[in-house]
Amino acid sequence: MAKEVKLILMAVTAVVLVSTRPAWAGGMKVIANPSVQAASITLAELKSVYMEEKNSLADGTHVQPVVAKGGAAHEIFLRMYLDRSDPALQIYYRSLVFTGKGSMPKAVQSDAEMVAYVAKTKGAIGYVTANASVEGVKVLEVK
Amino acid sequence: MKNRGRRSEPMTRRGKRPRQILMMVLLFFLFRAVPLPGQEFKLFERTVQVHGFASQGFIHTDENNWLTMNTARIGSGEFTDFGANASMQINDRFRVGAQLYDRNLGALGKWHPSLDWAMADYRFKTWLGFRGGKVKTTAGLYTDTQDLDFLHPFALLPQSVYPIDMRDATIGHFGGDVYGQVSLPYKIGSVGYTAFVGYREDSRFSGYPYLLSQYSTQVKGVNGLQHGVDLRWNTPLPGLLVGASRIDEDISTEGTTKLQVFGTTITMPLAAHSRQEWSNQFYGQYLHGRWEVAGEFRRYFADIRAVYFGQSLLEFEDARGWYVSGAYRVAKRWQFGSYYSRYTVASSGGGTDSNLPGNHVFDKVVSGRIDPNRFWNVRVEGHFMDGTGHLGVYPAGFYPQENPSGFKRNTNALVVKTGLNF
Numbered sequence: 094m095a096k097e098v099k100l101i102l103m104a105v106t107a108v109v110l111v112s113t114r115p116a117w118a119g120g121m122k123v124i125a126n127p128s129v130q131a132a133s134i135t136l137a138e139l140k141s142v143y144m145e146e147k148n149s150l151a152d153g154t155h156v157q158p159v160v161a162k163g164g165a166a167h168e169i170f171l172r173m174y175l176d177r178s179d180p181a182l183q184i185y186y187r188s189l190v191f192t193g194k195g196s197m198p199k200a201v202q203s204d205a206e207m208v209a210y211v212a213k214t215k216g217a218i219g220y221v222t223a224n225a226s227v228e229g230v231k232v233l234e235v236k
Numbered sequence: 237m238k239n240r241g242r243r244s245e246p247m248t249r250r251g252k253r254p255r256q257i258l259m260m261v262l263l264f265f266l267f268r269a270v271p272l273p274g275q276e277f278k279l280f281e282r283t284v285q286v287h288g289f290a291s292q293g294f295i296h297t298d299e300n301n302w303l304t305m306n307t308a309r310i311g312s313g314e315f316t317d318f319g320a321n322a323s324m325q326i327n328d329r330f331r332v333g334a335q336l337y338d339r340n341l342g343a344l345g346k347w348h349p350s351l352d353w354a355m356a357d358y359r360f361k362t363w364l365g366f367r368g369g370k371v372k373t374t375a376g377l378y379t380d381t382q383d384l385d386f387l388h389p390f391a392l393l394p395q396s397v398y399p400i401d402m403r404d405a406t407i408g409h410f411g412g413d414v415y416g417q418v419s420l421p422y423k424i425g426s427v428g429y430t431a432f433v434g435y436r437e438d439s440r441f442s443g444y445p446y447l448l449s450q451y452s453t454q455v456k457g458v459n460g461l462q463h464g465v466d467l468r469w470n471t472p473l474p475g476l477l478v479g480a481s482r483i484d485e486d487i488s489t490e491g492t493t494k495l496q497v498f499g500t501t502i503t504m505p506l507a508a509h510s511r512q513e514w515s516n517q518f519y520g521q522y523l524h525g526r527w528e529v530a531g532e533f534r535r536y537f538a539d540i541r542a543v544y545f546g547q548s549l550l551e552f553e554d555a556r557g558w559y560v561s562g563a564y565r566v567a568k569r570w571q572f573g574s575y576y577s578r579y580t581v582a583s584s585g586g587g588t589d590s591n592l593p594g595n596h597v598f599d600k601v602v603s604g605r606i607d608p609n610r611f612w613n614v615r616v617e618g619h620f621m622d623g624t625g626h627l628g629v630y631p632a633g634f635y636p637q638e639n640p641s642g643f644k645r646n647t648n649a650l651v652v653k654t655g656l657n658f
Contacts, residue, residue, distance in 0.1 A: 137419065137426075146417045146428070147362040148328065155328040176474045177523060178565060183610065187657065188387050190287050192372045192380045193333050193353045196323060197285060216328075 121166040121173075124208065124230040126217045129154050133234040134218075139174055142218060144185070145195040158198045159210055159219035166204065166222045174235070275658075282324050289386060290318035291655030300624060300647045301638035303401055304342030304446060307649065314342050315653070317383065319352055331357045334370075337383070343637070344401055346441045353408060363416040372408045374415070374430040374466045375481035376517040376532055379406050389528065389563035389573035390603045391615040391653040396557030396579035397517070397534045401443035401631055406483075406515075409434025409462060425470045428479075433463045436485065443631040444489075450636050452494040453506055460487035460510070475524045481517040486510055493544065508542035508551075526565040528573075533558040538629065553629040555581040563603075571605040579625055579632060586627025593645045594627035597634075611658050619649040 123139065125131075131150050134142075141147040143158045150156055161167035163179070171177055177185070189195025199217075201207045204225035211217040212229030221227065275286040295302060296311030305312035316339060323333025334354035339345040355369030372380035381387050382398040392400060411434020419426045438444065438458035445455035468479030489508040494501050519532040533556070540551045556579070563573030577599040580590040590596050603617040624643045625632025634643060 137423075141362075141417070141426070146426070148359065149362065176525070178526060178568075180565060180568060180571075180607065181523060181528070184387050187287075188381050188384070190285070190323075191289065191319070191321065191335065191384050191387070191657075193321070193323065193335065193355055193357070193367075194372075194380075196325060196331070197287070 120169045121220050121222055122225075122227070123218065123220050123233045123235055124211050124227055125156070125219075125233050126211055126213075126215055127229075127231055128215045129156060129218065129231065129233070131233065132231075133236050135236050136174060139218075139235060143175055143198075145189055145198075155216045156218050157214070157216050159207060159214075159217050160198050160200050161207060161220070162200050162202055164203070164222070166220050166225075170220045279324065282326060284322055284324045286320070286322045287658060288318070288320035289384065289655060289657035290316075291385060291653055292316050293391060293651060293653035295649055295651050297647050297649045299644040300634055302647060302649060303633055304344050304443075304635055304638060306342075306638060311650075312342065314340055316340050317345070321352075329359045331359075333357075339383070341400065343446055343635075344441055344443060345439075348439065348441055350439060361416070363418045365415050367413040367415065368411070370408060370410050371413055371432065371434065373406060373432065373434075373464070373483075374413070375406065375464060375483060375515075376466075376479075376534065377519045377521055377530055379481075380408075382407060385615070385653060386613050386655050386657045389571050389605055390561070390575065390601065391617045391651045392601075392619070394532075394557070394559035394561065394575055394577035394601075395597065395599060395633055396559055396577040397532050399443070399631070399633060401446075401633060404438040404442040405436070405444070405458075409436050411435055423472060425472045428466075428468045428470070430466045431464070434461070436460060436462050436487065445491075446637075447631045447635060448491070448506075453491055454493075455489060455491040455506075457491075458487065458489045460485060462486070476520070476522050478520040480519070481515075483515045485513040487513055487538075489542075495545070504545050506542070506544060508540050510538055510540050512537065512539040528563040528565075529561070531558070531560040540629070551584040551629055553581060553583045555579065555628060555630070555632075569607045571607075573603045573605070575599075575601050577601065579623075581625055581628035581632065583628045585629060592627065593623040593643070594625065596623040597625040597632055598622040612654070612656050614654045615652070617651040617653075619647075619651065621647040621649065 131152055142156055148155060186197050190197050201210055204221040207219045207221050208230055211219045276283055293315035294311055294313045295305060295307045295315060297307040301308045305314050319335055319337040321333060321335035323331060325331045335352040336349055337352035338347060338349040340347050351370050353370050353372050355367050355371050357367045359365040374380055378393055378398055382393055383403055385391055411432055413430055413432040415430040417426055417428045436459055440455060444458060448455055462483055462485040464483035466481040468477055470477055487510045491506045492503050493506045494503050515536040517534045521530040536555045538553045542549045542551055559575050559577040561575035563571055565571045579597045581595050582588040586595050600620040605615045607613045624634035626634045
């Protein structure tokens with residue numbers, strides 16, 4: 094009986110460990126203002142937009158990044174698309190601001206604030222958790 | 237016997253007042269832990285962003301006074317700087333802005349504010365943009381951010397490549413840049429380029445004029461034309477960046493030198509002009525998760541014709557510096573780092589033997605950083621230096637004025653620095 098208990102405990106532990114990994118796929122979605130004509134964006138383009146290396150997409154649409162100040166979507170976005178921690182990203186933006194080579198992107202507190210800002214701002218691109226309401230914005234597929 | 241140094245001028249009331257005000261502001265925000273978001277306001281329906289920073293440091297050394305401060309007794313807190321900028325996005329492609337900067341570093345800076353940058357930036361395409369005005373120079377990893385320590389893991393960047401006392405010589409130019417980012421085919425990343433032409437003008441309160449002041453020389457100007465290029469490859473490996481920079485310069489130094497002849501002071505003109513002056517820089521950086529690894533090599537060469545007391549002299553300096561650094565973010569607010577920095581100089585004054593302490597500075601550094609919040613940082617850092625590099629034409633952090641009894645070979649330094657930015 095003790096052996097069976099141990100096996101059950103090990104199985105439960107394994108399930109818990111697996112289930113607490115970050116939800117990479119489907120954990121968040123990239124959204125854009127309806128003025129953004131593209132239905133999809135490449136990973137490289139998305140990263141370039143958030144690194145302020147480019148401010149327009151391949152189709153010529155001007156875009157501006159919006160970042161979250163924290164939260165699950167923010168952590169997933171940083172790891173999946175920018176491969177930087179939040180402190181590293183903040184330092185990067187500040188290096189642009191204090192050398193005159195860029196500006197601090199708009200930062201929002203929540204999914205609701207993100208959707209509201211992206212919906213009303215021409216060219217805005219942001220990200221929210223997978224189950225957030227996306228009324229007023231479009232969802233971009235990341236290729 | 238420790239070198240006590242000699243104060244070259246008394247602390248003036250003018251110098252004390254800004255420092256006292258800055259300390260009071262820093263202490264206020266530190267104790268209140270007040271968040272300091274960047275400020276925004278509307279002007280002609282355009283958003284203007286305002287940002288600023290301030291930092292205060294303290295250095296203690298066991299031997300040799302360092303960086304023009306009297307660091308070898310109790311230590312020195314004459315290590316302060318601050319700045320503020322405002323910028324506005326006029327339209328999708330056009331941005332303007334400016335930043336003012338001020339500092340006091342021992343005998344350097346002396347609270348003389350300067351225009352750090354002021355420019356108009358037009359981004360025609362992702363692969364083509366233009367900047368004009370007073371522009372921070374893009375070269376190597378940190379040339380344009382070398383005085384913004386809150387952006388780096390370390391209180392002092394490797395002095396072999398980014399000497400804080402020679403900041404003016406590399407950090408910016410009056411002129412124009414062409415820049416852009418080009419995606420490469422076959423998914424091999426992208427290349428960023430910057431090419432510039434400009435005019436360099438060093439402050440009279442920077443390291444080289446101060447070094448010359450030991451010879452009763454007063455420098456009126458160090459300036460001239462420069463042009464350069466920087467290429468950096470964002471490789472297909474996420475987080476890996478490699479690049480190279482080249483700057484060519486044509487720099488003139490003008491001033492006067494006083495000489496005592498039979499009790500009479502004679503003032504003679506001093507002029508120096510570079511016949512050849514350039515720097516090459518190669519660098520790489522890898523950012524992955526909590527890790528930040530970087531390395532650079534910089535070679536600076538100057539072949540100078542100088543005229544002292546009617547005599548024409550040829551001088552040269554061939555300085556080579558490199559470092560490797562690593563930093564690891566233990567937690568969101570904690571980061572530890574270390575670097576090894578190596579600087580050697582061959583010159584007309586010191587010869588070519590880099591084993592001489594006067595011809596090298598080798599620095600081993602360990603550093604810890606804490607960010608109590610997004611706007612406030614504190615660094616504690618240890619430097620373990622071999623050599624003083626003082627035989628070169630240009631300074632390397634150790635000045636005879638602060639070390640009148642001569643130099644000891646090794647210097648260990650404790651650097652503590654705190655700062656705010658918003």
